[in-house]
Amino acid sequence: MDGTAMEKGNEGISDDSQGAIFESDSEHDDVDDVGTGGNATEINIMEGATFRDVNHFRAHLQDFVIQEGFQIVRQKNEKARVTVICKEKGCTWRVHASPIADGITYMIKTFNPKHTCIRDLDNKSATSKWIAEKISPSLMSNPCLTVKDLVISVRQNFKINILYKRMWRARNMAIEINVGKYNLSYAGLPNYGDLILQKMPGFIKGCRPFIGLDGCHLKGRYGGVLLAAVSVDGNNGLHTVAYGVVEVESLGDSSVDLSPTFIPDRQKGLSDAITTFFSQAHQRVCCRHLYQNFKSKYPGILLRDHFWATARAYTTVHFEREMKAIKEINSEAYDWLDIQPPKIWSRHAFDIRAKSDHITNNTAESFNQWISKCQEVYGYIRGYDPTASRFD
Incomplete structure (x- = not known):
C-alpha cells in the first residue's frame, strides 16, 4: 500500500472522497510478494490521512514502522484513540489517530515525523x-x-x-x-477418496494395465508415507491411478479381482502385497534396481552392456544370444541372472496384455521426483487432482 491509499483532510469524509480510502478484501491491505527479489511498496503516513477503521490504521502503522526501522511504544491503543511514540529515549516522533464523526473511519489527527534515532534492524513489530x-x-x-x-x-x-x-x-x-x-485437510480425505473412486472407470477405459508402485516419506507435521500407483495412458503419458497416506507400509485386508502388470520397487513387502490382493496379476522387477544388485557382485562395463541388451531383448533369439555372451564372460554372473525368471525382467517374455515394454519403475519414480522437494501433504493434495479423468 502507498500514500495514494490515504486521503488528507480534517473534516468528515464526503461521498466524493470515499474512493480514496484504501479498499482490500484482506485485513492487512496489499501484501507484497517478497520471494521474487523485488522491493516492497513504500509506505507513507501523514496528518489528515484516513483509514477504514482502527484495524486498518494499526496494520498500516505496523507496515510503516517496519519499513522505517524503529521501535514504538503505544501510549494509547484503544478503539477510540491510538497514540504511538518512538521507543528511543529523546526521539520526538509521534502519531495520534482517532475516529471522525461516523465513529468508524479513522484519521491521523496529529503527526510529528522527525526522528533523532538510528535504524533498528531487529524490529519487534515484525511478528x-x-x-x-x-x-x-x-x-x-x-x-x-x-x-x-x-x-x-x-x-x-x-x-x-x-x-x-x-x-x-x-x-x-x-x-x-x-x-x-492440516487437520482440516486430513478431515477432508475420506470425501476426497470417495471422489477418486467415482473417477476410477477412467483408468479402466484409457490406461494400459501396467502399474508402477512406490512410496516416499512425508515431511509435514504428521509425517507418514505417501504410496502411489502410477500407470501410463494410450499416449504413454503418466497417469496417477491412486495414492494413499499411511503411517507405515503394511498389508491391508481386502483383495481386488484384476489382472494388471505391476512393477514395484525391489521390496519384498510390496511383492507380497500384490500376490495377496491381486492374485491374477503379473509382476515385473525394476531393471535399474536389478542391475544395481547384479553390479555389486559382477561389475564391469562389458557385463553392464550385455545385461541391458538382455533386458531390452524383444525376441527369444536375441535374449539367448545375450545370455550366452554373459556366460562366456563370467559363468557365475550368468547363473545369477538365470535364476531370475525372464518374464519379470526381459521384454521378450512380458505379458502382452500389459501393452507396455517398460523395464524400469520410472513411472512411479518420476511421480516421486515431481513431489520430492515438496513432501508436505498440503502441497501435493492441493496442487494435483488425480480425479480429473481424461477418459470419461
Whole structure:
C-alpha cells in the first residue's frame, strides 16, 4: 500500500472522497510478494490521512514502522484513540489517530515525523503473523521456498533481521493462509477418496494395465508415507491411478479381482502385497534396481552392456544370444541372472496384455521426483487432482 491509499483532510469524509480510502478484501491491505527479489511498496503516513477503521490504521502503522526501522511504544491503543511514540529515549516522533464523526473511519489527527534515532534492524513489530502475510504469495507460487530462502528475501525487501525460529513459525502460518489447516485437510480425505473412486472407470477405459508402485516419506507435521500407483495412458503419458497416506507400509485386508502388470520397487513387502490382493496379476522387477544388485557382485562395463541388451531383448533369439555372451564372460554372473525368471525382467517374455515394454519403475519414480522437494501433504493434495479423468 502507498500514500495514494490515504486521503488528507480534517473534516468528515464526503461521498466524493470515499474512493480514496484504501479498499482490500484482506485485513492487512496489499501484501507484497517478497520471494521474487523485488522491493516492497513504500509506505507513507501523514496528518489528515484516513483509514477504514482502527484495524486498518494499526496494520498500516505496523507496515510503516517496519519499513522505517524503529521501535514504538503505544501510549494509547484503544478503539477510540491510538497514540504511538518512538521507543528511543529523546526521539520526538509521534502519531495520534482517532475516529471522525461516523465513529468508524479513522484519521491521523496529529503527526510529528522527525526522528533523532538510528535504524533498528531487529524490529519487534515484525511478528510471525505479519511475516506470514507478506510471504504467503511467494509460497503460493513456489511452495518449495525454504526458511533460509525466506529469511534472506525478507532481509532484502524489508531491511530487517528475522530469527530462523520466527521465520519457521511464519512459514507454517503462511501455509495455512494459502491452503488451510492440516487437520482440516486430513478431515477432508475420506470425501476426497470417495471422489477418486467415482473417477476410477477412467483408468479402466484409457490406461494400459501396467502399474508402477512406490512410496516416499512425508515431511509435514504428521509425517507418514505417501504410496502411489502410477500407470501410463494410450499416449504413454503418466497417469496417477491412486495414492494413499499411511503411517507405515503394511498389508491391508481386502483383495481386488484384476489382472494388471505391476512393477514395484525391489521390496519384498510390496511383492507380497500384490500376490495377496491381486492374485491374477503379473509382476515385473525394476531393471535399474536389478542391475544395481547384479553390479555389486559382477561389475564391469562389458557385463553392464550385455545385461541391458538382455533386458531390452524383444525376441527369444536375441535374449539367448545375450545370455550366452554373459556366460562366456563370467559363468557365475550368468547363473545369477538365470535364476531370475525372464518374464519379470526381459521384454521378450512380458505379458502382452500389459501393452507396455517398460523395464524400469520410472513411472512411479518420476511421480516421486515431481513431489520430492515438496513432501508436505498440503502441497501435493492441493496442487494435483488425480480425479480429473481424461477418459470419461
